[in-house]
Amino acid sequence: MSAVVAEHDDHHDDHAHGPAKGLLRWVITTNHKDIGTLYLVFSLAMFFVGGAMAMIIRAELFEPGLQFVQPQFFNSMTTMHALVMVFGAVMPAFVGLANWMIPMMIGAPDMALPRMNNMSFWMLVAGISLLASTLFMEGGSPAGGWTMYPPLMLQTGKALPFAIFAVHLLGISSIMGSINIIATIFNMRAPGMTLMKMPLFVWTWLITAFLLIAIMPVFAGAVTMLLTDKFFGTSFFDAAGGGDPVLYEHIFWFFGHPEVYVMILPAFGVTSTIIPVFARKPLFGYSSMVYATASIAFLSFIVWAHHMFTVGMPIAGELYFMYATMLIAIPTGVKVFNWTATMWKGSMTFETPMLFSIAFVVLFTMGGFTGLMMSIAPSDFQYHDTYFIVAHFHYTLVPAAVFSLMAAGYYWLPKWTGHMYNEKIGQLHFWLSAVSVNILFFPQHFLGLAGMPRRIPDYAVQFADWNMISSIGGFIFGASQLLFLYIVIDTIRGGTGEKVTDEVWEDAHKHGLEWTLPSPPPYHTFTTPPAVIPTEHI
Amino acid sequence: MSTTDTYYIPHKATWPVIGTAGLLTMLAGFANYLNGSSIGPTMMVLGLVIFIIMLTGWFTLQATESESGMYSTQVGISYRMGMMWFIFSEIVFFAVFFGTLWYTRNLSVPWLGGEGTGAATKELLWPSFDATWPTNGPKALGVDESGARKFGAELEPMGAWGLPFLNTLILLSSGVTVTWAHHGLLAKNRDQLIKGLIATVALGFLFVSFQAYEYHEAYTEMGLTLGSGIYGSTFFMLTGFHGLHVCIGAIILSVVLFRSWKGHFNPENHFAFEAAAWYWHFVDVVWLGLFIFVYLL
Numbered sequence: 124m125s126a127v128v129a130e131h132d133d134h135h136d137d138h139a140h141g142p143a144k145g146l147l148r149w150v151i152t153t154n155h156k157d158i159g160t161l162y163l164v165f166s167l168a169m170f171f172v173g174g175a176m177a178m179i180i181r182a183e184l185f186e187p188g189l190q191f192v193q194p195q196f197f198n199s200m201t202t203m204h205a206l207v208m209v210f211g212a213v214m215p216a217f218v219g220l221a222n223w224m225i226p227m228m229i230g231a232p233d234m235a236l237p238r239m240n241n242m243s244f245w246m247l248v249a250g251i252s253l254l255a256s257t258l259f260m261e262g263g264s265p266a267g268g269w270t271m272y273p274p275l276m277l278q279t280g281k282a283l284p285f286a287i288f289a290v291h292l293l294g295i296s297s298i299m300g301s302i303n304i305i306a307t308i309f310n311m312r313a314p315g316m317t318l319m320k321m322p323l324f325v326w327t328w329l330i331t332a333f334l335l336i337a338i339m340p341v342f343a344g345a346v347t348m349l350l351t352d353k354f355f356g357t358s359f360f361d362a363a364g365g366g367d368p369v370l371y372e373h374i375f376w377f378f379g380h381p382e383v384y385v386m387i388l389p390a391f392g393v394t395s396t397i398i399p400v401f402a403r404k405p406l407f408g409y410s411s412m413v414y415a416t417a418s419i420a421f422l423s424f425i426v427w428a429h430h431m432f433t434v435g436m437p438i439a440g441e442l443y444f445m446y447a448t449m450l451i452a453i454p455t456g457v458k459v460f461n462w463t464a465t466m467w468k469g470s471m472t473f474e475t476p477m478l479f480s481i482a483f484v485v486l487f488t489m490g491g492f493t494g495l496m497m498s499i500a501p502s503d504f505q506y507h508d509t510y511f512i513v514a515h516f517h518y519t520l521v522p523a524a525v526f527s528l529m530a531a532g533y534y535w536l537p538k539w540t541g542h543m544y545n546e547k548i549g550q551l552h553f554w555l556s557a558v559s560v561n562i563l564f565f566p567q568h569f570l571g572l573a574g575m576p577r578r579i580p581d582y583a584v585q586f587a588d589w590n591m592i593s594s595i596g597g598f599i600f601g602a603s604q605l606l607f608l609y610i611v612i613d614t615i616r617g618g619t620g621e622k623v624t625d626e627v628w629e630d631a632h633k634h635g636l637e638w639t640l641p642s643p644p645p646y647h648t649f650t651t652p653p654a655v656i657p658t659e660h661i
Numbered sequence: 662m663s664t665t666d667t668y669y670i671p672h673k674a675t676w677p678v679i680g681t682a683g684l685l686t687m688l689a690g691f692a693n694y695l696n697g698s699s700i701g702p703t704m705m706v707l708g709l710v711i712f713i714i715m716l717t718g719w720f721t722l723q724a725t726e727s728e729s730g731m732y733s734t735q736v737g738i739s740y741r742m743g744m745m746w747f748i749f750s751e752i753v754f755f756a757v758f759f760g761t762l763w764y765t766r767n768l769s770v771p772w773l774g775g776e777g778t779g780a781a782t783k784e785l786l787w788p789s790f791d792a793t794w795p796t797n798g799p800k801a802l803g804v805d806e807s808g809a810r811k812f813g814a815e816l817e818p819m820g821a822w823g824l825p826f827l828n829t830l831i832l833l834s835s836g837v838t839v840t841w842a843h844h845g846l847l848a849k850n851r852d853q854l855i856k857g858l859i860a861t862v863a864l865g866f867l868f869v870s871f872q873a874y875e876y877h878e879a880y881t882e883m884g885l886t887l888g889s890g891i892y893g894s895t896f897f898m899l900t901g902f903h904g905l906h907v908c909i910g911a912i913i914l915s916v917v918l919f920r921s922w923k924g925h926f927n928p929e930n931h932f933a934f935e936a937a938a939w940y941w942h943f944v945d946v947v948w949l950g951l952f953i954f955v956y957l958l
Contacts, residue, residue, distance in 0.1 A: 151673045151675050152673070152674075236739055237674070238671055239677070241677040242674075242677030242680060245681040249681050252685070253688065256689075284691065284695045285692045288688040288689070288692055291688065292685070292688065305742060306739045306743055306746075309742060310735060310739050336746055336750050337750075340751070340753040340754035341753060341757050344754055344757030344758060344761075348894075351887065351898065354695050357898065362773060362786065363799060363800040364890035364891050364894065365769065365797065366765060366894065367764070367765065367769035367772075369769075370764050435778070647670070
């Protein structure tokens with residue numbers, strides 16, 4: 124079957140083969156690469172905004188006592204740091220990768236629904252803008268935690284409806300993006316690209332997209348009820364009217380648990396893509412990776428109440444959610460095993476993407492293990508709402524999700540730009556990040572086990588030493604990320620000056636269709652479906 | 662019609678960013694309104710106008726492109742997948758409120774009445790509260806005519822066999838008429854297509870009118886409001902969001918009707934009709950759920 128891009132007469136303007144001129148190009152673009160770039164640039168900016176908030180948090184916690192900020196503002200910072208990082212940085216970064224890579228990986232000319240693709244990006248910007256605007260409002264931005272539990276959240280000042288509508292917009296954005304990804308993967312694959320030949324990054328995103336469509340409306344529903352409770356006299360979360368604040372927690376975590384997997388499944392995909400290239404071996408256990416990802420996604424829907432063991436559930440509920448949660452360790456273990464087995468006896472080299480990916484495997488496993496500890500309901504009563512949980516989810520999010528994003532950035536930047544990044548500075552960035560992230564988060568395990576609660580601006584003096592060490596790690600980690608910003612800008616502007624080949628990495632063409640394209644790829648790729656599908660990644 | 666082996670890629674899109682601006686203005690206006698700011702309503706109207714302009718412009722563009730045969734079968738499949746998963750997300754949205762109804766009715770209200778582990782809850786909070794359904798809660802939030810707080814007041818539920826049953830018949834019939842219209846479209850019987858759509862739209866708006874009347878009754882005669890504890894909350898949230906979706910569905914069908922009038926659609930190419938019909942059936946099925954779980958049981 125031969126195919127061409129349909130160029131209809133009424134669309135045959137000067138720009139049919141290239142981008143529109145000027146800044147407007149970025150506003151009205153329907154090109155998956157442009158939109159991918161928009162997502163990635165936006166998420167990088169939000170990474171630094173959210174990071175600045177984290178720096179405020181760590182500065183305040185450097186020493187016991189109140190140093191720099193008021194407690195209310197401190198709580199705003201923990202809340203906004205989480206919301207910005209989750210919805211503004213990590214999720215959009217993965218959507219950006221999906222936009223850039225999925226069409227190129229499956230041999231499609233573009234995303235299935237390009238206009239909606241544009242809208243989902245601008246909805247994201249609108250949502251984050253609405254959220255950020257609350258920083259300047261009377262009563263401050265939301266300070267009740269990113270989980271927005273009532274009744275505490277209902278005490279928010281003027282920011283409350285803005286934060287709620289921001290969630291709605293972000294939800295619309297995510298749902299549009301997910302629908303697009305599903306339609307693209309199911310409908311736009313090149314002939315011969317069967318489902319079980321798809322790169323794992325595509326598989327993990329397909330499953331993530333289903334998660335998002337199933338959970339974002341749940342979050343939207345939950346915050347809608349917050350809104351009506353506050354402004355329209357309903358009593359969903361008010362026991363006086365027959366409602367129950369615990370109901371909110373159930374609904375929120377029914378969204379929230381799959382949501383944390385939304386941030387890690389594409390990271391699994393990135394890692395599964397990068398490790399085989401630098402181990403010079405096909406991925407070990409491809410199909411088991413697919414099934415493991417699907418199992419993790421399924422399990423994520425039936426374990427939510429492990430976030431609320433201390434809420435006063437019946438004992439049967441505690442036991443069920445405890446054992447169901449432990450089950451997740453099995454497919455996750457399959458994945459870690461497969462990554463390790465892929466590296467086993469490989470001829471490995473350690474370029475920056477590989478370094479970040481190996482760190483991902485090691486440090487994500489650490490975050491996974493603390494997760495197992497907390498899944499044990501009776502033990503969780505000790506860990507709940509302490510710095511132990513903070514350490515746990517930061518291990519799964521920073522040296523896992525964020526590291527995989529860094530790995531993806533280094534891995535694909537040469538493909539995107541046609542230039543090679545500076546490997547020396549890249550490795551410096553890696554080592555600074557990998558060491559400092561452990562100085563930052565590892566002591567928080569000790570703090571949590573010793574009983575330091577999360578979300579407080581001040582603490583007992585017994586926690587002083589580890590907090591200071593953690594803060595120092597935080598400052599080093601934060602500063603190190605400026606190196607990444609430098610490298611990205613430098614690479615876009617020409618990098619080392621070395622012209623990269625189409626496959627960039629040795630024998631990368633065996634691992635994905637994107638490496639058969641020129642670096643940088645033309646504005647429109649696969650105007651005809653690729654004839655040969657590489658199968659060696661299986 | 663194009664064939665499957667051509668790719669269709671639109672090049673520039675101005676409507677998405679306009680629509681986003683409209684929605685953002687509308688929501689920011691609503692938030693301002695809720696905060697008591699005077700600029701709120703103006704922003705809401707402005708945002709709504711921009712949003713409607715976007716919908717009109719974007720759908721006109723799509724319809725024009727579709728009628729000029731620009732969409733391949735592949736594009737049609739993408740659109741159908743898009744609509745399918747959009748409806749799925751809507752189903753999940755409704756599931757949240759059905760879940761809320763189930764949880765409050767079967768768990769939290771009985772706990773307040775002392776069931777299960779709620780014995781202490783009942784003793785310490787509202788010892789005189791007996792768990793019944795419907796309820797406006799142990800401490801009814803409203804006040805009676807004399808200004809005194811109503812405690813655990815009796816609440817008259819909305820009956821099932823009056824208007825709601827009539828509305829069930831109306832929506833089910835509209836499901837039949839829209840299918841009849843679809844058969845007309847497939848058989849190239851435009852008269853049947855148009856008549857079927859007119860009947861569907863009319864039944865849709867009739868449904869909404871009856872529901873508006875029911876709401877009026879609830880507020881003025883029965884004292885059943887959004888503030889009537891958990892029964893009022895779940896009742897109005899579920900039926901209200903459903904009514905909103907009926908309105909949206911009826912408007913979509915009106916557009917499809919208008920396009921049918923203009924001679925659009927043919928037996929092979931009528932995605933808009935299909936999407937509208939799917940949406941209508943979705944709204945129909947949600948209503949059946951509402952009729953059973955909100956009104957009947």
